[in-house]
Amino acid sequence: MMTENKNAAAYTTAMLSTRLKEFKDRPVPLLRSMWPVLERLIMREHEMAPVWEELAEKRVTGIPLWILIEQCILAAVEGESGEHNTIRAEYRELQTLNEEISAMSIRLALLIDERDALLNRSGHFHVERMLRLTDLIDAAGNDNYLYRTRIKPELENLGQYDLKYWPDMAALLHALGEEKTEITFRYDASEAIAFARPSLRTDFFRNIFDRIREISDGSAYGLRPDFRLSDASLSTLCNVLLDLLPDEMTDAAYLKGVRQRLRKQGYSAAW
Template sequence: MGTPSQAVQVCEAILRSDLEYNQAHKILPSVNRVIERMLARRNELSDAYEELHASLSHRHRALEAFFDVFTSTPMAWSPEKMSKARHARKELIDINTRIAAVAEDLAQLLTRRDEIKETSGFSCETFYHALDALELAAESEGNYLFEWHVKEGLDALRYQYDLKYWPPLSAVVEAIGEDARNAEVHAQDPATASATESRRPGLSDFLKAYFTRVKDYSISAHGFIPNDFSVSDNTLASLVNCALDLDVDKLIDSDFVKRFRQRERER
Protein backbone atom coordinates (compact mmCIF):
# COMPACT_ATOMS: atom_id res chain seq x y z
CA MET A 1 0.00 0.00 0.00
CA GLY A 2 1.21 3.48 -0.84
CA THR A 3 1.22 6.54 1.35
CA PRO A 4 -2.35 7.70 1.97
CA SER A 5 -3.38 10.95 0.35
CA GLN A 6 -3.61 14.20 2.27
CA ALA A 7 -7.41 13.89 2.35
CA VAL A 8 -7.25 10.43 3.93
CA GLN A 9 -4.61 11.56 6.41
CA VAL A 10 -6.64 14.60 7.49
CA CYS A 11 -9.87 12.64 7.89
CA GLU A 12 -8.23 9.80 9.76
CA ALA A 13 -6.39 12.25 12.01
CA ILE A 14 -9.76 13.64 13.10
CA LEU A 15 -11.10 10.16 13.74
CA ARG A 16 -8.01 9.13 15.72
CA SER A 17 -8.18 12.28 17.81
CA ASP A 18 -11.80 11.57 18.71
CA LEU A 19 -11.00 7.94 19.46
CA GLU A 20 -8.04 8.81 21.70
CA TYR A 21 -10.09 11.38 23.61
CA ASN A 22 -12.97 8.96 24.17
CA GLN A 23 -10.67 6.15 25.26
CA ALA A 24 -8.72 8.41 27.61
CA HIS A 25 -11.99 9.50 29.25
CA LYS A 26 -13.55 6.00 29.04
CA ILE A 27 -16.63 7.29 27.19
CA LEU A 28 -18.73 6.47 24.12
CA PRO A 29 -17.71 2.85 23.45
CA SER A 30 -20.31 2.56 20.66
CA VAL A 31 -18.83 5.56 18.88
CA ASN A 32 -15.35 4.15 19.35
CA ARG A 33 -16.35 0.92 17.61
CA VAL A 34 -17.59 2.89 14.61
CA ILE A 35 -14.35 4.87 14.44
CA GLU A 36 -12.24 1.72 14.72
CA ARG A 37 -14.14 0.17 11.82
CA MET A 38 -13.63 3.27 9.70
CA LEU A 39 -9.90 3.32 10.44
CA ALA A 40 -9.60 -0.40 9.67
CA ARG A 41 -11.47 -0.14 6.36
CA ARG A 42 -9.55 2.69 4.71
CA ASN A 43 -9.73 1.11 1.26
CA GLU A 44 -13.53 1.24 1.30
CA LEU A 45 -13.63 4.85 2.47
CA SER A 46 -10.72 6.54 0.69
CA ASP A 47 -12.96 7.95 -2.06
CA ALA A 48 -15.41 9.18 0.57
CA TYR A 49 -12.58 10.89 2.45
CA GLU A 50 -11.44 12.56 -0.77
CA GLU A 51 -14.91 13.96 -1.36
CA LEU A 52 -15.42 15.09 2.23
CA HIS A 53 -12.01 16.77 2.31
CA ALA A 54 -12.68 18.55 -0.97
CA SER A 55 -16.01 19.82 0.36
CA LEU A 56 -14.98 20.79 3.88
CA SER A 57 -11.20 21.14 4.08
CA HIS A 58 -11.50 24.93 3.99
CA ARG A 59 -13.71 24.64 7.10
CA HIS A 60 -11.81 22.26 9.36
CA ARG A 61 -14.34 22.66 12.17
CA ALA A 62 -17.04 21.61 9.70
CA LEU A 63 -15.09 18.45 8.81
CA GLU A 64 -14.71 17.67 12.50
CA ALA A 65 -18.42 18.31 13.06
CA PHE A 66 -19.36 15.99 10.21
CA PHE A 67 -17.39 13.10 11.66
CA ASP A 68 -18.79 13.85 15.10
CA VAL A 69 -22.32 13.62 13.68
CA PHE A 70 -21.70 10.58 11.56
CA THR A 71 -19.83 8.41 14.06
CA SER A 72 -22.32 9.15 16.84
CA THR A 73 -25.51 8.60 14.84
CA PRO A 74 -25.35 4.76 14.97
CA MET A 75 -25.13 4.94 18.76
CA ALA A 76 -28.77 6.02 19.11
CA TRP A 77 -30.27 5.73 15.63
CA SER A 78 -29.10 2.42 14.21
CA PRO A 79 -31.79 0.27 12.55
CA GLU A 80 -31.85 -1.93 15.67
CA LYS A 81 -32.29 1.06 17.97
CA MET A 82 -35.02 2.48 15.77
CA SER A 83 -36.82 -0.85 15.77
CA LYS A 84 -36.79 -0.75 19.56
CA ALA A 85 -37.94 2.87 19.49
CA ARG A 86 -40.91 1.99 17.30
CA HIS A 87 -41.83 -0.82 19.69
CA ALA A 88 -41.49 1.53 22.67
CA ARG A 89 -43.79 4.08 20.99
CA LYS A 90 -46.43 1.43 20.38
CA GLU A 91 -46.09 0.14 23.94
CA LEU A 92 -46.41 3.66 25.37
CA ILE A 93 -49.62 4.22 23.40
CA ASP A 94 -50.98 0.87 24.60
CA ILE A 95 -50.06 1.59 28.21
CA ASN A 96 -51.82 4.96 28.16
CA THR A 97 -54.92 3.29 26.74
CA ARG A 98 -54.85 0.68 29.50
CA ILE A 99 -54.25 3.32 32.21
CA ALA A 100 -57.27 5.26 30.99
CA ALA A 101 -59.47 2.15 31.11
CA VAL A 102 -58.20 0.98 34.52
CA ALA A 103 -58.54 4.48 35.98
CA GLU A 104 -62.15 4.67 34.84
CA ASP A 105 -62.93 1.35 36.53
CA LEU A 106 -61.07 2.29 39.70
CA ALA A 107 -62.79 5.68 39.93
CA GLN A 108 -66.17 3.97 39.70
CA LEU A 109 -65.20 1.52 42.44
CA LEU A 110 -64.00 4.33 44.72
CA THR A 111 -67.24 6.23 44.17
CA ARG A 112 -69.32 3.14 44.92
CA ARG A 113 -67.32 2.42 48.06
CA ASP A 114 -68.03 5.94 49.35
CA GLU A 115 -71.75 5.48 48.62
CA ILE A 116 -71.87 2.23 50.60
CA LYS A 117 -70.00 3.75 53.54
CA GLU A 118 -72.40 6.69 53.60
CA THR A 119 -75.68 4.83 53.16
CA SER A 120 -75.23 1.44 54.85
CA GLY A 121 -74.49 0.42 58.37
CA PHE A 122 -70.96 -0.56 57.43
CA SER A 123 -67.69 1.23 56.90
CA CYS A 124 -63.98 0.49 56.54
CA GLU A 125 -60.81 2.32 57.48
CA THR A 126 -59.70 3.51 54.06
CA PHE A 127 -58.49 6.80 52.65
CA TYR A 128 -61.01 9.59 52.78
CA HIS A 129 -58.70 12.44 51.77
CA ALA A 130 -56.53 12.74 48.66
CA LEU A 131 -53.58 13.76 50.84
CA ASP A 132 -53.79 10.44 52.69
CA ALA A 133 -52.69 8.66 49.53
CA LEU A 134 -49.86 11.13 48.92
CA GLU A 135 -48.53 10.78 52.44
CA LEU A 136 -48.63 6.99 52.44
CA ALA A 137 -46.94 6.89 49.03
CA ALA A 138 -44.12 9.11 50.30
CA GLU A 139 -43.76 7.03 53.44
CA SER A 140 -43.73 3.72 51.56
CA GLU A 141 -41.10 5.07 49.18
CA GLY A 142 -38.97 6.40 52.03
CA ASN A 143 -39.12 9.91 50.61
CA TYR A 144 -37.59 11.87 53.46
CA LEU A 145 -37.63 15.08 51.41
CA PHE A 146 -41.44 14.93 51.39
CA GLU A 147 -41.44 14.37 55.16
CA TRP A 148 -39.02 17.21 55.86
CA HIS A 149 -40.10 19.84 53.36
CA VAL A 150 -43.65 19.16 52.12
CA LYS A 151 -45.73 17.27 54.67
CA GLU A 152 -45.98 20.05 57.25
CA GLY A 153 -47.26 22.53 54.70
CA LEU A 154 -49.80 20.08 53.32
CA ASP A 155 -51.02 19.21 56.82
CA ALA A 156 -51.60 22.91 57.47
CA LEU A 157 -53.69 23.14 54.30
CA ARG A 158 -55.57 19.97 55.18
CA TYR A 159 -56.74 21.40 58.49
CA GLN A 160 -57.27 24.91 57.10
CA TYR A 161 -59.77 23.71 54.49
CA ASP A 162 -62.32 21.00 55.19
CA LEU A 163 -63.08 18.11 52.89
CA LYS A 164 -65.43 19.97 50.56
CA TYR A 165 -62.51 22.04 49.26
CA TRP A 166 -60.59 18.97 48.10
CA PRO A 167 -61.31 16.60 45.19
CA PRO A 168 -62.30 13.07 46.21
CA LEU A 169 -59.97 10.17 45.48
CA SER A 170 -62.21 9.06 42.63
CA ALA A 171 -61.80 12.45 40.91
CA VAL A 172 -58.01 12.26 41.27
CA VAL A 173 -58.01 8.82 39.68
CA GLU A 174 -60.31 10.05 36.90
CA ALA A 175 -57.87 12.88 36.22
CA ILE A 176 -55.00 10.39 35.90
CA GLY A 177 -57.07 8.42 33.40
CA GLU A 178 -58.02 11.53 31.44
CA ASP A 179 -54.39 12.60 31.33
CA ALA A 180 -53.39 9.21 29.87
CA ARG A 181 -56.33 9.20 27.44
CA ASN A 182 -55.38 12.60 26.01
CA ALA A 183 -51.62 12.06 25.96
CA GLU A 184 -49.92 12.55 22.59
CA VAL A 185 -46.89 10.27 22.24
CA HIS A 186 -44.03 12.08 20.51
CA ALA A 187 -40.31 11.69 19.95
CA GLN A 188 -38.04 13.63 22.27
CA ASP A 189 -35.67 14.75 19.50
CA PRO A 190 -35.98 15.59 15.77
CA ALA A 191 -33.74 12.71 14.63
CA THR A 192 -35.87 10.07 16.34
CA ALA A 193 -39.03 11.74 15.03
CA SER A 194 -37.81 11.65 11.43
CA ALA A 195 -36.34 8.15 11.73
CA THR A 196 -39.60 6.62 12.96
CA GLU A 197 -42.14 8.53 10.89
CA SER A 198 -42.54 5.90 8.16
CA ARG A 199 -44.79 2.89 8.61
CA ARG A 200 -42.14 0.28 7.85
CA PRO A 201 -38.72 0.12 9.54
CA GLY A 202 -35.53 -0.21 7.53
CA LEU A 203 -32.18 1.34 6.68
CA SER A 204 -34.01 4.44 5.53
CA ASP A 205 -34.63 5.18 9.22
CA PHE A 206 -30.90 5.64 9.73
CA LEU A 207 -30.57 7.90 6.69
CA LYS A 208 -33.40 10.09 7.94
CA ALA A 209 -31.73 10.41 11.33
CA TYR A 210 -28.40 11.22 9.67
CA PHE A 211 -29.83 13.99 7.49
CA THR A 212 -31.72 15.47 10.42
CA ARG A 213 -28.60 15.50 12.59
CA VAL A 214 -26.51 17.11 9.83
CA LYS A 215 -29.15 19.83 9.65
CA ASP A 216 -28.99 20.23 13.44
CA TYR A 217 -25.24 20.83 13.14
CA SER A 218 -25.54 23.27 10.23
CA ILE A 219 -24.53 26.91 10.37
CA SER A 220 -28.19 27.98 10.34
CA ALA A 221 -28.63 25.92 13.54
CA HIS A 222 -25.53 27.54 15.08
CA GLY A 223 -23.26 24.66 14.10
CA PHE A 224 -20.30 24.43 11.73
CA ILE A 225 -21.53 22.40 8.74
CA PRO A 226 -22.40 24.59 5.71
CA ASN A 227 -26.13 24.82 5.05
CA ASP A 228 -25.67 23.58 1.47
CA PHE A 229 -23.42 20.67 2.41
CA SER A 230 -24.19 17.37 0.74
CA VAL A 231 -22.35 14.15 -0.09
CA SER A 232 -22.75 11.98 -3.14
CA ASP A 233 -24.85 8.84 -3.14
CA ASN A 234 -21.72 6.69 -3.47
CA THR A 235 -19.99 8.36 -0.52
CA LEU A 236 -22.99 8.09 1.75
CA ALA A 237 -23.53 4.43 0.87
CA SER A 238 -19.88 3.62 1.66
CA LEU A 239 -20.00 5.45 4.96
CA VAL A 240 -23.26 3.82 6.05
CA ASN A 241 -22.09 0.32 5.11
CA CYS A 242 -19.00 0.76 7.25
CA ALA A 243 -20.56 2.63 10.18
CA LEU A 244 -23.35 0.07 10.59
CA ASP A 245 -21.06 -2.87 9.78
CA LEU A 246 -23.70 -4.28 7.47
CA ASP A 247 -23.59 -7.89 6.34
CA VAL A 248 -22.78 -8.53 2.71
CA ASP A 249 -26.40 -9.32 1.85
CA LYS A 250 -27.59 -6.07 3.45
CA LEU A 251 -25.09 -3.61 1.93
CA ILE A 252 -26.61 -0.54 0.34
CA ASP A 253 -25.39 1.10 -2.86
CA SER A 254 -25.69 4.47 -4.53
CA ASP A 255 -29.02 3.46 -6.10
CA PHE A 256 -30.49 2.82 -2.65
CA VAL A 257 -29.44 6.29 -1.50
CA LYS A 258 -30.65 7.86 -4.74
CA ARG A 259 -34.09 6.27 -4.36
CA PHE A 260 -34.23 7.40 -0.75
CA ARG A 261 -33.45 11.01 -1.70
CA GLN A 262 -36.07 10.90 -4.45
CA ARG A 263 -38.74 9.67 -2.04
CA GLU A 264 -37.84 12.40 0.42
CA ARG A 265 -38.10 15.07 -2.29
CA GLU A 266 -41.49 13.74 -3.34
CA ARG A 267 -42.69 13.89 0.27
Protein backbone atom coordinates in the same frame (compact mmCIF):
# COMPACT_ATOMS: atom_id res chain seq x y z
CA MET B 1 -6.16 23.73 -2.20
CA MET B 2 -5.86 20.90 -4.75
CA THR B 3 -2.93 19.38 -2.83
CA GLU B 4 -4.79 19.75 0.45
CA ASN B 5 -7.83 17.97 -1.00
CA LYS B 6 -5.72 15.13 -2.39
CA ASN B 7 -4.11 14.66 1.01
CA ALA B 8 -7.52 14.68 2.70
CA ALA B 9 -7.79 10.89 2.77
CA ALA B 10 -4.39 10.45 4.40
CA TYR B 11 -5.05 13.29 6.84
CA THR B 12 -8.47 11.99 7.89
CA THR B 13 -7.33 8.38 8.14
CA ALA B 14 -4.41 9.43 10.36
CA MET B 15 -6.81 11.38 12.57
CA LEU B 16 -9.12 8.37 12.90
CA SER B 17 -6.18 6.10 13.71
CA THR B 18 -5.10 8.50 16.46
CA ARG B 19 -8.62 8.63 17.90
CA LEU B 20 -8.93 4.85 17.90
CA LYS B 21 -5.57 4.49 19.66
CA GLU B 22 -6.61 7.03 22.29
CA PHE B 23 -9.83 5.10 22.95
CA LYS B 24 -7.99 1.79 23.26
CA ASP B 25 -4.93 2.90 25.24
CA ARG B 26 -6.73 4.52 28.16
CA PRO B 27 -6.59 2.74 31.56
CA VAL B 28 -10.32 2.24 31.06
CA PRO B 29 -10.92 1.87 27.29
CA LEU B 30 -13.57 4.17 25.86
CA LEU B 31 -16.43 3.72 23.39
CA ARG B 32 -15.82 0.08 22.49
CA SER B 33 -18.94 -0.02 20.33
CA MET B 34 -17.33 2.54 18.01
CA TRP B 35 -14.11 0.60 17.46
CA PRO B 36 -15.27 -1.74 14.66
CA VAL B 37 -16.78 1.16 12.69
CA LEU B 38 -13.64 3.28 13.11
CA GLU B 39 -11.54 0.33 11.95
CA ARG B 40 -13.66 -0.01 8.81
CA LEU B 41 -13.21 3.67 7.97
CA ILE B 42 -9.45 3.29 8.41
CA MET B 43 -9.08 0.05 6.46
CA ARG B 44 -11.26 1.26 3.57
CA GLU B 45 -9.34 4.50 3.09
CA HIS B 46 -9.33 4.19 -0.70
CA GLU B 47 -13.09 3.78 -0.80
CA MET B 48 -13.61 6.70 1.58
CA ALA B 49 -11.16 9.02 -0.20
CA PRO B 50 -13.83 10.84 -2.33
CA VAL B 51 -15.84 11.56 0.82
CA TRP B 52 -12.85 13.00 2.69
CA GLU B 53 -11.92 15.06 -0.38
CA GLU B 54 -15.42 16.49 -0.65
CA LEU B 55 -15.36 17.47 3.01
CA ALA B 56 -11.98 19.15 2.54
CA GLU B 57 -13.40 21.11 -0.39
CA LYS B 58 -16.24 22.23 1.88
CA ARG B 59 -13.60 23.27 4.47
CA VAL B 60 -14.78 20.74 7.04
CA THR B 61 -11.57 19.96 8.93
CA GLY B 62 -10.26 19.67 12.48
CA ILE B 63 -12.81 19.44 15.27
CA PRO B 64 -15.89 19.94 13.03
CA LEU B 65 -14.67 17.05 10.85
CA TRP B 66 -14.33 14.74 13.85
CA ILE B 67 -17.73 15.78 15.24
CA LEU B 68 -19.35 14.98 11.88
CA ILE B 69 -17.59 11.61 11.63
CA GLU B 70 -18.49 10.82 15.24
CA GLN B 71 -22.18 11.47 14.55
CA CYS B 72 -22.03 9.25 11.46
CA ILE B 73 -20.41 6.47 13.48
CA LEU B 74 -23.04 6.77 16.22
CA ALA B 75 -25.79 6.51 13.61
CA ALA B 76 -24.22 3.26 12.39
CA VAL B 77 -23.70 1.89 15.90
CA GLU B 78 -27.33 2.53 16.81
CA GLY B 79 -28.50 0.63 13.74
CA GLU B 80 -26.19 -2.31 14.30
CA SER B 81 -27.00 -2.55 18.00
CA GLY B 82 -30.74 -2.83 17.36
CA GLU B 83 -31.42 0.69 18.65
CA HIS B 84 -34.07 1.25 15.98
CA ASN B 85 -35.93 -1.93 16.90
CA THR B 86 -35.75 -0.80 20.52
CA ILE B 87 -37.33 2.55 19.61
CA ARG B 88 -40.23 0.76 17.90
CA ALA B 89 -40.69 -1.70 20.76
CA GLU B 90 -40.56 1.01 23.43
CA TYR B 91 -43.04 3.16 21.52
CA ARG B 92 -45.51 0.24 21.43
CA GLU B 93 -44.88 -0.46 25.12
CA LEU B 94 -45.49 3.19 26.00
CA GLN B 95 -48.78 3.13 24.11
CA THR B 96 -49.84 0.02 26.02
CA LEU B 97 -48.83 1.51 29.38
CA ASN B 98 -50.83 4.67 28.71
CA GLU B 99 -53.89 2.58 27.88
CA GLU B 100 -53.44 0.38 30.96
CA ILE B 101 -53.00 3.40 33.26
CA SER B 102 -56.22 4.92 31.96
CA ALA B 103 -58.14 1.65 32.29
CA MET B 104 -56.77 0.95 35.76
CA SER B 105 -57.54 4.49 36.96
CA ILE B 106 -61.16 4.16 35.82
CA ARG B 107 -61.39 0.71 37.41
CA LEU B 108 -60.03 2.01 40.72
CA ALA B 109 -62.45 4.94 40.64
CA LEU B 110 -65.35 2.54 40.09
CA LEU B 111 -64.20 0.39 43.03
CA ILE B 112 -64.15 3.45 45.29
CA ASP B 113 -67.64 4.36 44.09
CA GLU B 114 -68.83 0.81 44.86
CA ARG B 115 -67.29 0.95 48.33
CA ASP B 116 -68.97 4.29 49.09
CA ALA B 117 -72.31 2.96 47.83
CA LEU B 118 -72.02 -0.10 50.08
CA LEU B 119 -71.12 2.01 53.12
CA ASN B 120 -74.03 4.36 52.49
CA ARG B 121 -76.67 1.67 52.12
CA SER B 122 -75.46 -0.63 54.90
CA GLY B 123 -75.07 1.59 57.93
CA HIS B 124 -73.13 -1.15 59.75
CA PHE B 125 -69.60 -0.26 58.67
CA HIS B 126 -67.11 2.56 58.52
CA VAL B 127 -63.77 2.62 56.69
CA GLU B 128 -61.01 4.83 58.04
CA ARG B 129 -59.47 6.51 55.02
CA MET B 130 -58.12 9.84 53.81
CA LEU B 131 -60.98 11.94 52.55
CA ARG B 132 -59.34 15.27 51.85
CA LEU B 133 -57.14 15.80 48.83
CA THR B 134 -54.78 17.75 51.08
CA ASP B 135 -54.34 14.70 53.32
CA LEU B 136 -53.38 12.55 50.35
CA ILE B 137 -50.90 15.15 49.09
CA ASP B 138 -49.42 15.47 52.55
CA ALA B 139 -48.91 11.73 52.88
CA ALA B 140 -47.31 11.51 49.43
CA GLY B 141 -44.96 14.43 50.10
CA ASN B 142 -43.90 13.45 53.58
CA ASP B 143 -40.40 12.36 52.50
CA ASN B 144 -39.84 15.39 50.27
CA TYR B 145 -37.94 18.09 52.16
CA LEU B 146 -38.88 20.83 49.68
CA TYR B 147 -42.54 19.87 50.01
CA ARG B 148 -42.42 19.96 53.80
CA THR B 149 -40.65 23.34 53.93
CA ARG B 150 -42.30 25.18 51.02
CA ILE B 151 -45.63 23.63 50.07
CA LYS B 152 -46.96 22.10 53.29
CA PRO B 153 -47.31 25.40 55.20
CA GLU B 154 -49.34 26.84 52.33
CA LEU B 155 -51.42 23.67 52.05
CA GLU B 156 -52.30 23.71 55.74
CA ASN B 157 -54.02 27.06 55.22
CA LEU B 158 -56.53 25.28 52.98
CA GLY B 159 -57.61 22.98 55.81
CA GLN B 160 -60.36 25.47 56.70
CA TYR B 161 -62.46 24.32 53.73
CA ASP B 162 -64.97 21.50 54.28
CA LEU B 163 -65.03 18.35 52.16
CA LYS B 164 -67.77 19.76 49.97
CA TYR B 165 -65.26 22.16 48.47
CA TRP B 166 -62.88 19.40 47.34
CA PRO B 167 -63.14 16.80 44.54
CA ASP B 168 -63.31 13.29 45.97
CA MET B 169 -60.76 10.57 45.24
CA ALA B 170 -62.97 8.77 42.75
CA ALA B 171 -63.40 11.98 40.74
CA LEU B 172 -59.62 12.48 40.64
CA LEU B 173 -59.10 8.94 39.38
CA HIS B 174 -61.81 9.37 36.76
CA ALA B 175 -59.99 12.50 35.57
CA LEU B 176 -56.70 10.58 35.40
CA GLY B 177 -58.35 7.78 33.44
CA GLU B 178 -59.91 10.20 30.96
CA GLU B 179 -56.70 12.20 30.47
CA LYS B 180 -55.74 12.45 26.80
CA THR B 181 -52.11 11.37 26.79
CA GLU B 182 -50.07 12.05 23.68
CA ILE B 183 -46.67 10.51 22.96
CA THR B 184 -44.28 13.04 21.46
CA PHE B 185 -40.76 12.58 20.16
CA ARG B 186 -37.59 14.53 20.93
CA TYR B 187 -36.20 13.97 17.44
CA ASP B 188 -37.73 13.66 13.97
CA ALA B 189 -35.60 10.56 13.36
CA SER B 190 -37.09 8.76 16.38
CA GLU B 191 -40.63 9.52 15.23
CA ALA B 192 -39.92 8.36 11.68
CA ILE B 193 -38.30 5.15 12.91
CA ALA B 194 -41.21 4.38 15.25
CA PHE B 195 -43.80 4.54 12.46
CA ALA B 196 -41.82 3.20 9.51
CA ARG B 197 -41.27 -0.36 8.35
CA PRO B 198 -37.94 -1.74 9.62
CA SER B 199 -35.07 -1.06 7.21
CA LEU B 200 -31.45 -0.88 8.32
CA ARG B 201 -30.40 1.44 5.49
CA THR B 202 -33.39 3.78 5.64
CA ASP B 203 -33.18 3.93 9.44
CA PHE B 204 -29.50 4.84 9.10
CA PHE B 205 -30.28 7.70 6.72
CA ARG B 206 -33.06 9.02 8.95
CA ASN B 207 -30.66 9.00 11.86
CA ILE B 208 -27.73 10.54 10.02
CA PHE B 209 -29.89 13.29 8.47
CA ASP B 210 -31.17 14.17 11.92
CA ARG B 211 -27.69 14.18 13.45
CA ILE B 212 -26.21 16.33 10.68
CA ARG B 213 -29.04 18.81 11.10
CA GLU B 214 -28.36 18.97 14.84
CA ILE B 215 -24.70 19.92 14.36
CA SER B 216 -25.32 22.31 11.43
CA ASP B 217 -25.73 25.23 13.80
CA GLY B 218 -23.04 27.57 12.47
CA SER B 219 -21.03 27.35 15.70
CA ALA B 220 -17.22 27.25 15.81
CA TYR B 221 -17.22 23.46 16.20
CA GLY B 222 -20.33 22.73 14.15
CA LEU B 223 -21.20 22.83 10.47
CA ARG B 224 -22.64 25.67 8.43
CA PRO B 225 -26.46 25.77 8.42
CA ASP B 226 -26.39 25.22 4.64
CA PHE B 227 -24.02 22.23 4.84
CA ARG B 228 -24.85 19.41 2.43
CA LEU B 229 -23.12 16.18 1.45
CA SER B 230 -23.52 14.78 -2.03
CA ASP B 231 -25.65 11.69 -2.57
CA ALA B 232 -22.52 9.83 -3.68
CA SER B 233 -20.71 10.59 -0.41
CA LEU B 234 -23.72 9.71 1.73
CA SER B 235 -24.07 6.42 -0.13
CA THR B 236 -20.40 5.59 0.44
CA LEU B 237 -20.73 6.42 4.13
CA CYS B 238 -23.70 4.08 4.38
CA ASN B 239 -21.90 1.24 2.59
CA VAL B 240 -18.76 1.51 4.72
CA LEU B 241 -20.26 2.40 8.10
CA LEU B 242 -22.83 -0.41 7.91
CA ASP B 243 -20.37 -2.79 6.20
CA LEU B 244 -22.99 -3.73 3.62
CA LEU B 245 -22.58 -6.75 1.36
CA PRO B 246 -22.09 -6.08 -2.38
CA ASP B 247 -25.73 -6.84 -3.25
CA GLU B 248 -26.95 -4.55 -0.45
CA MET B 249 -24.82 -1.50 -1.25
CA THR B 250 -26.40 1.87 -1.96
CA ASP B 251 -25.62 4.41 -4.65
CA ALA B 252 -26.70 7.96 -5.49
CA ALA B 253 -29.83 6.71 -7.27
CA TYR B 254 -30.87 4.68 -4.23
CA LEU B 255 -30.37 7.70 -2.00
CA LYS B 256 -32.60 9.87 -4.16
CA GLY B 257 -35.35 7.28 -3.66
CA VAL B 258 -34.77 7.34 0.10
CA ARG B 259 -35.13 11.12 0.16
CA GLN B 260 -38.41 10.92 -1.74
CA ARG B 261 -39.81 8.29 0.61
CA LEU B 262 -38.80 10.29 3.67
CA ARG B 263 -40.32 13.48 2.31
CA LYS B 264 -43.60 11.66 1.62
CA GLN B 265 -43.54 10.55 5.25
CA GLY B 266 -43.21 14.20 6.28
CA TYR B 267 -39.66 13.77 7.53
CA SER B 268 -38.41 17.36 7.67
CA ALA B 269 -34.72 16.57 8.07
CA ALA B 270 -34.41 14.80 4.69
CA TRP B 271 -32.16 17.43 3.13
